[in-house]
Amino acid sequence: MLRQYELVERVKEYDPDADEALLNRAYVYTVQKHGSQKRASGDPYFSHPVEVAGLMTDLKLDQETIVTALLHDTVEDTLATIEDVEANFGGEVARLVDGVTKLSKIEQLTDDERAAENLRKFLLAMSEDIRVLLVKLADRLHNMRTLHHIKSPDKRRRIARETMDIYAPLAERVGMYEYMREMQLLAFEQLEPEAFEIIEKRLDDLRKTDTGQVDRIALDIKQALSEAGLEVEVWGREKHPYSIWRKMAERHLPFEQVSDIMAFRVLTDSTEDCYRALGILHSTFQFVPGRFKDYISTPKNNGYRSLHTTLFYDQSMRAEVQIRTRDMHQTNEFGLAAHWAYKQGDRPDGAVGWLRDLIEIVDTSHDAEELLENTKLAIYQDRIFAFTPRGSLFQLPKGATAVDFAFAVHTDLGAQTVGAKINGRHMPLRTPLSNGDVVEIIKSTKAEPQLSWLGFVVTGKARAAIRRAVRQKEREEVAAIGRKLFDEIAERLPAKVGRKATKEAAKRLEYDTVEDMMYAVGSAKIADRDLMEAVVPGSTVDLPEEPTQERAISIKGLTAGVAFTLAECCHPVPGDRIVGLRRKDVGVEVHAIDCLELANGVDADWVDLSWGDRSQGAVGRLSTVLYNRPGTLAEMAGVFAKSNANVINLELVQRDDPFHTYEMDLEVQDLAHLTRILSSLRASDAVAQADRI
Known part of the structure; x- marks a missing residue:
């Protein structure tokens, strides 16, 4: 644990003008307030905020952030109040401490509700000041380093899962890769202990048989670049167990077939040297096609910039190589924190684009489960790049569609989407986008989001x-x-x-x-x-106790699947006599009056309904028995085409030679339309029997 004078000296090293008295006062305050409290490890509780403050000094953060780190648990875990903090350390520190503090009432909620409420408050707080996030990430990292001291396996797994699902991705999104990798490694050890142990043992076996291979590859890379006149730094490392395990899971590979478990970094003096180094390495070693990524010309949302490639070494071994300048490396490892100058006036805007998206998700989420789902979707990595026709760049998750792109550009554009052109061609809205696609959204002011879109959109x-x-x-x-x-x-x-x-x-x-x-x-x-x-x-x-309804209620103008649903058991269509079943907190379910399900008795209020002059959006279900001979299925399809009926589902349900029985769903206008189709089917020589289900 850092001593008081050591912490002050570390701050003064990079900020000679820091208020020494303020830092000393905060250190003493946290020691006094936490008093005799102990952590699960048996250490004094105040050792935790002191270590978090130490992590903040590693990032050279300003004195208010250091004081916030020292005080971040005092309001939650001691008798101190936000008012006390403000009186002793000022309004800015009090606001930051309040942003980091988790309210005690959250602990009484269910796991999902607690995590969601924590996340909601956290995101709203960090939208005001990104330093809240930096302190919180350091707080979580130190807690993960001491997680093994907690006796309850369930509690350890819960904390590890929350870290893996929320905090590690958040660290990645602000570019703090050092924090992200360590969080993932420590969480993986708790969540998948057997896999962790097996991979660690395999890595240990490799280390024992390694004869300086990592150093040898690094030296060969450096020598190839030096001979071409480039002065660079090169070093190698083996990937950590979680990274290897994820690669095994994604590619369905055993450990023996994961060939690129070593990664190398090349640091240059300039951007031009990065591209020169890439060309030299590609001409010296064979590179793996499809594994090259240029994050210098198209940086990630979090500011990450680097060239990635994978090389074959000795014809069998793969080595991943990342090429970047020294400045890029500093930013890549510590992200926003690397830009946070302790001097006034040179601080980045905390409300970056992806963070504004998170806040919008917080505002629109309906419940805890939905908030967690959408936020996880918004903060996970694996991105692709797509462009508007005017050249604006948007980053989206892999698998994102044109609808995701439209909402990324603007919420109103997403809501008005009716079609899309991808690279100049009209494509279905559900088409997954690829890197470099140019996407043009076709909109209409009369359009509105469709429920079916939830089946393919991927962004929160x-x-x-x-x-x-x-x-x-x-x-x-x-x-x-x-x-x-x-x-x-x-x-x-x-x-x-x-x-x-x-x-x-x-x-x-x-x-x-x-x-x-x-x-x-x-x-x-x-x-x-x-x-x-x-x-x-x-x-x-x-x-009387149960007054009866006297006239039918029209469902004209209402949307199937929204205000009401058409029952799957009887598939009513306009023209059928219908009745609605109304249950508490559930939309009206519409049945044909002669539906067999109604005869079985249902626990619901019955509402007499009418179609009005509604004549669209209905689905009729038919059963047809065809003769098993060539051309009969085509003849049945011809009947549907001539009747202007769209087949949305077709299933072969029984083979009973010489007959095949099919069930199908058809989009029809009304009962008369469905009846005409049935008459045409029954008149066909291909059809032995046709009935409505």
Whole structure:
């Protein structure tokens, strides 16, 4: 543990103007406040904040950050308050400490809720000042270094999983690769102890049989570059167990087949020398095709810049080589922290683009599970680069689609997307993008996000925006059903219901707005009798217990899959007599009146429905028995084509020579359209039998 004078000296080395008295006061304050508290290791608790402060001095951070590191646990774990911190150390330190502090009530939540709430507060705090993130990452790194002292295996695994899922990716996103690699290694040891032990043993065996191979390869690389007139630094290292394990998992390889377990770094004086070194190495050694990446011309979002290539050495061994300048190396290892000058006026903008996306996800996420899912999607690595037609560059995760790209450009553009051109060609919206693609988004002001997009988008920002839009549309359409039900219920009342009475009813039922009440009616949260009593008090005294509905509610203009769902058991289409099943907090499920499922009895409110003049978006399900001879399937397809019916699903369900039985789903306009198709099928010589399911 750093002693008081040692910590002060370390700060003064890079910041001679630092307030020595402030640093001493903070050191003494944390020692006094934590007092006799002990860590799981048995060490005094104050050793932890002191070590975190030491990590901050390694990054040469300003004195306010060092003081924040010293005090970051005092509010959570001692009797000190934020007001005490502000009184003793000023408003800036108090704000930073408050941003890092985890509130005690979070500990009573479930694991997912606790992690989500922690993350929510953390992201909002660090959007104000990136130093909150730097202290938090150092805090987590030191906790991971001492994790083995915690006795509970479940607690160790929980902390390790949170580190692997959230903190290591966050460290990567701000370019702090040293922190990321150590966090991943320590978390991997807890999460996959057997795999960790096996890989460590294999690496140890390799070290024992190694005759200075790493040094020899590094020397050969340096010699090749020196002979070409380049003065460089070269060193090699073996990849750590987690990196090897991930490569084994991604490529489905045993350890023996992971050939590039050694990585080498080449440091040059200039960017031009980086490209010269690359050319020299590629002409001296054979390189592995497809393994070259240029992060100098197209840096990562976190500012990472380097050339990556993989070389064959002695024709069988692979060696990964990273080429960069010395300045790039400093930035690559410590990212934003490397840029954080302790002098005033030279500090980077904390609210970088990806961080703004995270904050938008925080604001739009519906619950803890959704927040964690979308945030993990937003912060994980493995990126591709795509361009707008005007040349603006956007980084996206591998597997991202045109819809992800549209939302990355702007949330409004994503919401209005109707099509996309990729490299000048019209392509489906679900098409995965590749490095260097030029993407043109075709939009319409009348468009809106589609629920089906959730089946293929991969970015957290896109998923959060789509879910928000779908929830809003669902709320509007369920409220529309609720308003129709309200109008029907109002007709049973002894007096005409006006706006004033409706507003008063919402107040009596403790809803903030009339719209909230209509949504509650549509989602079966209010019984008809309670609603009538709220609108006209005393009106239900002489009514029977279960008032019956008198007229059908039209679903014209509402969206299938949002305000209501068409039952899979009977696949009703316009023209069928229909009924709705309304359950609490679940959309209306629409059934044909003769559906066999209804005969079995269901626990739901029944709502008499009508289609209105609706004539689109329905799916009819048919069963056809075809003669098993060449051309019959094509003849059936011809019937569908002539009838202007689109087949969206076709399945062979039974072979019973000389017959084959198929079931299929067809997009149809209404019952009359479906009936005409059935008549055409029955008239065909290819079809032995055709029925609606």
